[in-house]
Amino acid sequence: MLLLLPRDPLAPRRADEHFAPEAAAAAELGLPTALVDHDELTATEPDPARAVRGVPADADAVYRGWMLRSEQYAAMAGALAARGVRLRTSPEQYRAAHELPGWYAALSDVTPESRWDTDGDVGWLGSGAAVLRDHTKSLKHAWSEACLVPDVTDAAAAQRVVARFRELRGEDLVGSVVVRRFEEFIGPEARTWWVGGRCVLVTAHPDTPDELPADPDLELAAPAVATLGLPFVTVDLVRRADGRWRVVELGDGQVSDRPSTTPPVELLTALAAGGAA
The missing domain is CATH 3.40.50 (Rossmann fold)
Known part of the structure; x- marks a missing residue:
């Protein structure tokens, strides 16, 4: 390799x-x-x-x-x-993993409900809250002003958040505005690494490198990862407030950050062995 x-x-x-x-x-x-x-x-x-x-x-x-x-x-x-x-990862496979529309259908039962064909309109959710992102990234560091829509029935307030999201992403916006149903998550995320459809490593998320949740539900993502047939991906898992595990994100493993607490030799050993299998 x-x-x-x-x-x-x-x-x-x-x-x-x-x-x-x-x-x-x-x-x-x-x-x-x-x-x-x-x-x-x-x-x-x-x-x-x-x-x-x-x-x-x-x-x-x-x-x-x-x-x-x-x-x-x-x-x-x-x-x-x-x-x-x-x-190892073709351009088509990279796009499928890197952009939400490429993997959402396979994971729709285990990830927040999402649409990206509404030009930023959140009304289709009916009620509750929404979270905004584009095909590759959210602005969670600007949570209140450009990410969370607290009440989708307040159209004017929602459009202000959408407009601010577009403003901050600017030329970096990828694809279109994605609207996701807000779900309340608890505890830290786990970043799971998959090579050839098999989970080879479970780490903390880079944002919380010292917090690794116990026993993330790998079976939640396994069927979808197998269906997608992607060579090297990460899947971020977190518990919802009701205790159920949910998929926050699937990403291409080549550009997924490694938490500082995970020795790089562990990741590269798993990656090299997976390619040879």
Whole structure:
């Protein structure tokens, strides 16, 4: 397995500081690594070929780096293919995992009810509260002003929240505004890592690295992960106030952050073994 990591913008021969522990773990495990230029991939006028220059040919490459838009990932994959590098996760699989519309149908029974075809209208929920996001991200750090709609029957107040969400996301907005039914969750989230349809690691969520919930319900997500057929994903699980486990998010594992309390060697060992299985 060839591990692709983002280069440090200030020291191009080294991995970005955030991913340096994974670079060190790969060296410890004897896994080959190569660097890609994330800034070049995400530039206004990107040069994907330049971004992956120097990456050697390999039949099984996995990216572990900063988030890329689906079209940016596809451009990277194309440039890598021209060099004889095959990403384990295809552009189509990346989009399916990275964007909510790609995975929602498979998980609709175990995740909050959602729609993304309403142009931000929350009225279809009928009553209660809603949470806003786009196809890849919410603004939970701006919870009151651009994420939570406390009462979907108050159309004017709801539209103010939607407008603020659009304003803050700006050009970074991916897809459209997604409206999700609010559910009250309790306790910390668990981040579960799946390779080839099998859960290989359970960690804390990066936002609460010292809090790992006991016994998250892996069977809740297993059928959907198998149905989706995605090579490497994360599924975030949390308890609802009624005690039932729920899926908060499914994401592509290549761009899912690892909590600081999980040794990188654990993740890379599981990832390499899963690819060889």
